[in-house]
Amino acid sequence: MAKIPIRANGRVIQAEPGAILLQVLLDNGIFVPHYCYHPGLSVAGNCRMCLVKVAGRPKLETSCTIRVTAPLEVETEAPEVVAARRDILEFLLINHPLDCPVCDQAGECLLQDFSYTYGRGASRFTENKVLRDSKPLGPLVHYWGNRCILCTRCVRFCDEIAGSGELAVRGRGDHSQIDVFPGRPLDNPLSGNVVDICPVGALLNRDFLYQARVWFLRSTESICTACARGCNIWIDALGNTIRRLRPRPNARVNGWWMCDDGRRSYRSFETHRLAEHRIRGADEPPSLARAVEAARDALIGALQRHGAGRVAAVASAAISNEGLCLFRDLAGRYGMSLAGFVARREGADFRFPGGFIIDADKSPNRNGANWILGSDLLLDGIAPLLAKLRAGAWRALVVLAGDPGLDWKCLPDDLEIPLLIDTHASPLVPRASVVLAAAGWAEAEGTLVNSEGRVQRLGRAINPPGDARPLTELLQRVIDPDGAARNLLSARTLFDRMAAASTRWGGLTWDAIGPGGAVPVSEANAHG
Amino acid sequence: MDFEPILTRHLDDPSYATLEGYLGRGGYAGAQRAYRDLSPEQVVEMVRQSGLRGRGGAGFPTGQKWGFVPQDDRPRYLVCNADESEPGTFKDRLLIEKAPHLLLEGILIAARALRVRRAFIYIRGEMGEGARSLDKALRELRDRGWLGDRVFESGTPLEITVHRGAGAYICGEETALLSSIEGARGYPRLKPPFPAVEGLFRSPTIVNNVETLCNLPCILVRGADWYRTIGTERSPGPKIFSISGHVRRPGNYELPMGVPFRVLLNERAGGVDDGRTLKAVIPGGSSVPVLTAQETADLRLDFESVSAAGSLLGSGGVIVMDDSTCMVDALLNLARFYHHESCGQCTPCREGCGWIEKILARVAGGEGRSGDLDLCLEVARNMVGRTICVLADALAMPVLSFIGKFRAEFEAHIRQKACPLQGVGRSP
Numbered sequence: 001m002a003k004i005p006i007r008a009n010g011r012v013i014q015a016e017p018g019a020i021l022l023q024v025l026l027d028n029g030i031f032v033p034h035y036c037y038h039p040g041l042s043v044a045g046n047c048r049m050c051l052v053k054v055a056g057r058p059k060l061e062t063s064c065t066i067r068v069t070a071p072l073e074v075e076t077e078a079p080e081v082v083a084a085r086r087d088i089l090e091f092l093l094i095n096h097p098l099d100c101p102v103c104d105q106a107g108e109c110l111l112q113d114f115s116y117t118y119g120r121g122a123s124r125f126t127e128n129k130v131l132r133d134s135k136p137l138g139p140l141v142h143y144w145g146n147r148c149i150l151c152t153r154c155v156r157f158c159d160e161i162a163g164s165g166e167l168a169v170r171g172r173g174d175h176s177q178i179d180v181f182p183g184r185p186l187d188n189p190l191s192g193n194v195v196d197i198c199p200v201g202a203l204l205n206r207d208f209l210y211q212a213r214v215w216f217l218r219s220t221e222s223i224c225t226a227c228a229r230g231c232n233i234w235i236d237a238l239g240n241t242i243r244r245l246r247p248r249p250n251a252r253v254n255g256w257w258m259c260d261d262g263r264r265s266y267r268s269f270e271t272h273r274l275a276e277h278r279i280r281g282a283d284e285p286p287s288l289a290r291a292v293e294a295a296r297d298a299l300i301g302a303l304q305r306h307g308a309g310r311v312a313a314v315a316s317a318a319i320s321n322e323g324l325c326l327f328r329d330l331a332g333r334y335g336m337s338l339a340g341f342v343a344r345r346e347g348a349d350f351r352f353p354g355g356f357i358i359d360a361d362k363s364p365n366r367n368g369a370n371w372i373l374g375s376d377l378l379l380d381g382i383a384p385l386l387a388k389l390r391a392g393a394w395r396a397l398v399v400l401a402g403d404p405g406l407d408w409k410c411l412p413d414d415l416e417i418p419l420l421i422d423t424h425a426s427p428l429v430p431r432a433s434v435v436l437a438a439a440g441w442a443e444a445e446g447t448l449v450n451s452e453g454r455v456q457r458l459g460r461a462i463n464p465p466g467d468a469r470p471l472t473e474l475l476q477r478v479i480d481p482d483g484a485a486r487n488l489l490s491a492r493t494l495f496d497r498m499a500a501a502s503t504r505w506g507g508l509t510w511d512a513i514g515p516g517g518a519v520p521v522s523e524a525n526a527h528g
Numbered sequence: 529m530d531f532e533p534i535l536t537r538h539l540d541d542p543s544y545a546t547l548e549g550y551l552g553r554g555g556y557a558g559a560q561r562a563y564r565d566l567s568p569e570q571v572v573e574m575v576r577q578s579g580l581r582g583r584g585g586a587g588f589p590t591g592q593k594w595g596f597v598p599q600d601d602r603p604r605y606l607v608c609n610a611d612e613s614e615p616g617t618f619k620d621r622l623l624i625e626k627a628p629h630l631l632l633e634g635i636l637i638a639a640r641a642l643r644v645r646r647a648f649i650y651i652r653g654e655m656g657e658g659a660r661s662l663d664k665a666l667r668e669l670r671d672r673g674w675l676g677d678r679v680f681e682s683g684t685p686l687e688i689t690v691h692r693g694a695g696a697y698i699c700g701e702e703t704a705l706l707s708s709i710e711g712a713r714g715y716p717r718l719k720p721p722f723p724a725v726e727g728l729f730r731s732p733t734i735v736n737n738v739e740t741l742c743n744l745p746c747i748l749v750r751g752a753d754w755y756r757t758i759g760t761e762r763s764p765g766p767k768i769f770s771i772s773g774h775v776r777r778p779g780n781y782e783l784p785m786g787v788p789f790r791v792l793l794n795e796r797a798g799g800v801d802d803g804r805t806l807k808a809v810i811p812g813g814s815s816v817p818v819l820t821a822q823e824t825a826d827l828r829l830d831f832e833s834v835s836a837a838g839s840l841l842g843s844g845g846v847i848v849m850d851d852s853t854c855m856v857d858a859l860l861n862l863a864r865f866y867h868h869e870s871c872g873q874c875t876p877c878r879e880g881c882g883w884i885e886k887i888l889a890r891v892a893g894g895e896g897r898s899g900d901l902d903l904c905l906e907v908a909r910n911m912v913g914r915t916i917c918v919l920a921d922a923l924a925m926p927v928l929s930f931i932g933k934f935r936a937e938f939e940a941h942i943r944q945k946a947c948p949l950q951g952v953g954r955s956p
Contacts, residue, residue: 045718046873048914059913065718087910091879124903127886150872169713169872172696174882176872 007073015068022050022063025076032076033085033114035092035199036151037064040256040354041160047151048088049114053078060084085118094125095174096200097146105201107214111149132177137167138186140260141195141203145177148202154178154194161257161354164188178202189350189358192263196246197256205244207264212238220461221248221515223448225318225441226262228361230450232516233258235266235442235461242266242442242462250516253454259358266442268404272425274437275466280430288467291436292477298418298433299334299398299478306395311418312339314385315373317363318403319471320446320458322494324365324372326475327400333479336398340377341369342385344405359451362405364441368449371504382407389415399428402438402471421474436478437468444470445491447513455508456517529791533782534758534766535742539626545661547668550629556674558748559636563680566748571641575744577752579764583619584609584737585813585842587763587831594734596724597642602731606639606647607709607723610738611693611700613652614813615865617845619768620738622780624651624658627742628665632688634741636679637748639686642734647688650705653695662690697869701917702735703727704871715873716917739768759785763830763841771797773848774804786830793824793848804850808934812842814862815922817929839929854949855934856941859926860888866923877920880911884927896942901931 003014006021008030015024023039025032035047043064051060055073060081063074075081092111100106132145155167155178166186170179180186186194195205217236224231224245231254234246245266247258277291286294302311313331315324324341331338343363350358363369370378379385389397389412397415401408401422409427411417420432423440443464449455464470472491476484489497492510499505506520543549550556562571576591597604608631612620623631635647651659666688669675677685691709693699699708703717706728727733743765747755756764763785769792772778776798783792789809793799800806806821811829817839819827827837834841849858863885872878887904890896908924915921931938940948 043718044873045916046875048875051914084910084914088875088914091875091883091910094879094883125883127883127890130882149875150878171872173867173870173872174878176878 004068005071006068007071009074009076017069019068020064021052021066021068021072021074024068025052025063025074030076032063033110033118034064035110035149036153038153038156038197038256041153041156041197044152044156047092047149049085051081051084051088052076053081082118085114086120089115089119090124092149093119093123094127095130095146096149097129099147103144103147103201104204104209104214105147105198109201110199111147111201130174132175133179136185136206137178137180137203138191140192140206140263141186142206142209143178144202144204147200148178149200150176150178151199152178153197153199154203157190157194157197158186158188161193161352161356162188162190163353166191167194189259189261190257190352190356192260193247193257208244212236212243217243218461220442220459221457222442222459222461223364223450223456223517224258224262224265225364225448225458226259226265226362227359228364228366228451229254229357229359230364230448230454230456230517231258231262232456233262235459237461240462242269248515253450253452253456253517255354255356257354257356259356261358268424269440269442269462272404273440273465273468274422274425274429274435275468277437277467278429278432278435280433285467288469288477289481291434292474292481295419295434295436295478296481299336302396302416302418302433303334303336306416308335309337310394311396311398312337312389312392312394313398313400314339314379315341315369315400316403316406317341317343317366317369318441319365319369319400320444320448320491321365321368321372321455321498322446322491323400323402323471323475324369325494325498326472326479328373330398330475330479337392337394338373338377339385339388339392339394339397340379341373342379342382342403342406343369344403345380361451363403364450365448367451367453368447368455371449371502372498382410386410386412399432400471401426401428402440419478421471423468436474437464437466438471438474439464439468443468444472446470446472447491447495447510450517452519454517454519455505455513457510457513457515529783529787529795531766531783531787534746535623535627535630535739535768536780536782539622545626545628545665547629547665547672550627554749555629555745556633556636558745559633559640560680561748562637562640563682563684566640568641568643571637571748574752575641575747578747578755579752579762580740580743580747580755581763581765581831582737583739583743583767583844585614585840587841590736590740593724593736594638594641596722597732597734598725600732603646603729604642604644605728605731605733606635606642606644607702607705607728607733607735608635608647608649608738608741609700609702609705609735610649610651610655610658611705612655612738612843613697613700614815614843614845615862616770616772616810616847617813617843618770618772619780619844621652621655621658622768623738623742624655625661628661629669630742630745631662631738632665632669634744635688636674636686637744638734638736638741640679640684643684644734645685645687647686648709648728649688649690650699650709651690651692652700653693659690659692666690696871697865698871698917698919701919704917705735706733715871716919718916760828760830760832762832767829767844769829769844769846771846771848773846774800774850774853775848776801783829786828786833789824789827789829789846792829792846797848800848800850804852806848807851807853808849808855810839810845810847810849810926811837812840813845814847814865815918815925816840816842817925818933820933852949854892854947855930855937856888856892856947859930860885860892862926863888863923866919870919874915874920876911877915877923880907880920881923883907884923891938891941892947894941894945894947896938896945898942900942901935901938905931
């Protein structure tokens with residue numbers, strides 16, 4: 001259908017028929033402040049903040065409730081619009097505690113931001129304020145009723161996206177507040193999203209509570225690795241500690257949301273990390289150079305003892321494309337067999353009423369491993385690996401772990417582990433001749449391929465602990481210590497080389513992946 | 529003034545509430561005519577010709593409203609708004625309790641006109657007697673076989689459900705009422721879509737007031753031309769006025785539209801009490817602007833005349849205040865009501881109603897400050913026209929008119945730190 005012209009503040013912009021006027025204005029760089037409107041939710045029209053002047057209409061109208069069906073002439077900065085906004089903000093603030101100094105939302109609060117930009121500065125309200133409840137609504141979310149502006153984004157999220165409807169407005173008028181039903185806490189698998197969409201400090205994440213002032217946080221674009229969906233996220237770190245993960249909007253992957261499991265996945269960086277390399281029998285942790293030398297010796301020793309056909313290598317499907325490429329190179333360089341890559345699946349995909357999906361596939365790079373190593377090397381869980389070990393008559397196994405969810409302890413006792421590269425302590429650590437400590441998914445750059453064939457970039461939000469190094473660095477050093485010492489290749493270079501060498505990647509480059517990821521052209525065609 | 533009541537003529541006869549009694553007074557003749565002799569289109573046309581305007585407050589032409597219903601595959605619903613809650617208005621309650629069959633006949637006629645198979649009566653929670661009266665009348669109608677699969681042996685089925693509210697004023701707002709029937713919180717909905725296009729259960733829905741529907745039987749029996757001889761040209765028909773406050777005989781009085789206010793006040797309601805003089809009148813339910821005694825001198829009670837006088841006929845709930853009335857107290861009473869009843873959905877109403885009440889409470893309590901009145905006026909102005917429904921306006925209009933017209937009295941409260949009528953003042 002033909003687009004519809006809108007004259008906005010004198011400038012002509014084009015809108016799809018039926019589009020929401022507010023969204024059209026926002027998409028065209030004309031900012032209209034708003035609270036209750038959220039592009040991922042139904043329109044409530046209750047905050048009244050997005051009032052605009054529409055030519056030919058007697059009253060100011062909320063731009064979120066106008067569907068564009070005919071050409072319009074709109075003003076967003078007319079004096080009456082400016083005045084109306086100022087008045088609405090005054091109303092919003094009269095019963096608000098103005099406790100910004102002790103509120104976690106301060107610094108990313110739309111009530112603060114809009115008050116500075118559009119508000120009146122001083123309050124004319126001298127009456128007693130209405131007091132509302134402050135209480136936890138569920139395991140992850142705490143509610144501060146006094147700060148609430150009752151935009152109902154959270155209620156609509158639970159109704160429309162999570163589909164579990166735990167939240168409702170209780171009470172009437174200025175005594176209204178958000179609440180749960182007795183005995184039914186806010187504990188759906190997506191509950192943390194209500195914190196992100198709360199425009200003020202009413203709903204806060206209990207994990208993040210009082211952990212950091214947001215303006216001290218450093219945000220890094222990345223990908224959640226809790227499942228193969230690959231939700232786009234921000235990693236917010238204070239110093240070298242991750243404080244929270246937030247969904248990064250991507251209409252093609254996760255919309256505006258992420259699940260609570262993913263949201264909490266940063267906690268794996270806090271415990272049981274491998275921070276030092278290790279040589280079995282040595283008292284002191286070795287230097288990187290010494291550990292790499294020992295790793296090479298261990299590999300060569302195993303190959304000599306057992307013979308080339310009796311040593312294999314296995315990787316987890318949590319490892320980045322660049323790591324998997326080097327893994328293949330490592331096996332080739334030393335003449336080891338490729339035992340395969342271990343992926344992990346739990347239950348079935350969970351599809352929410354709002355379209356959001358939590359993948360049953362818990363391996364964030366199963367597709368990348370398929371592409372790089374070939375799907376015939378897929379091991380769905382540890383059990384097929386054990387079967388393959390028995391059939392292959394392998395005596396020694398090199399393990400590239402990196403997936404704390406895999407249960408390695410059932411590997412046969414007589415299997416030699418000459419080299420283990422891992423991020424976390426595991427039952428294999430004491431068994432391995434040499435252990436190299438690797439960086440986790442938030443500590444090194446890399447690329448993953450999600451369950452829909454989208455190549456996405458992991459960001460480096462923090463430094464790995466202690467001596468731990470990016471997996472790609474460790475592998476390069478073990479493959480060719482001298483070459484690596486001269487010229488250590490970055491993830492970017494490794495990806496570009498890999499992509500240039502195979503049509504599978506459709507000519508993609510690191511830069512072309514972009515913040516929202518990219519589906520290789522050949523892959524896109526294959527999916528129709 | 530001589531006027532033979534039409535809607536309320538038989539209300540003193542207790543048997544009028546029964547089917548037999550109602551039939552004995554010529555009841556259901558209009559509905560039978562609608563089903564047996566007329567097509568739905570003819571019924572719509574007849575109502576359009578009659579010029580009947582909605583009696584719930586807005587005065588929208590009923591026939592025109594009916595014409596908005598799209599004819600598509602979706603079911604259509606008729607909802608009778610019996611959630612009469614406007615302070616000062618008590619006409620629908622009278623009709624429901626004393627003449628349930630008159631209302632049901634009106635619903636039957638409207639259902640015929642709109643090809644509706646399912647109608648709801650949303651009755652205010654407090655009206656227990658009314659709900660029982662309707663239930664009994666519905667039972668009688670079903671037992672007679674006039675309701676259910678075949679209304680009046682026609683091919684048309686109709687079911688009528690009485691839905692009792694839970695006492696929220698806002699549920700009288702037609703879209704909040706629909707949400708409430710659907711089992712949701714009674715929040716007014718965004719318009720468009722209007723209920724006639726997408727209302728109850730996302731289907732075309734016509735919401736008509738009790739008194740509006742009660743006007744239909746006489747139109748069907750005696751014709752649109754006859755109906756137009758009553759009242760004024762643009763506001764035809766009879767109107768039940770609820771008059772309350774400082775009058776000797778408060779109550780419901782049926783008079784033709786356009787009747788002089790003084791006829792209602794003096795001839796029917798007996799005027800204000802001895803030794804008192806008229807001070808102010810709220811002519812159309814608590815949410816419309818107040819008029820001074822002077823402004824009511826030549827006032828006629830029809831939609832156009834009351835608008836011209838600067839207020840609204842609204843529901844026809846006339847609240848009379850004599851010279852003993854403290855206007856600050858009266859306005860505070862209204863503010864307390866609207867603060868209590870604001871649904872809390874839209875920011876200006878949720879926050880503004882309470883703010884105004886708090887300021888007025890201070891002024892009334894002798895703790896007013898200079899600037900309070902202007903602030904009150906500004907808060908009220910900031911509420912007008914910026915919300916989903918008109919509840920905010922319903923408080924703002926009294927605030928603007930009370931302070932605008934009786935400012936000296938408000939200022940005296942602030943100056944004297946007390947009510948200047950102390951010892952004399954009383955609430956209406």
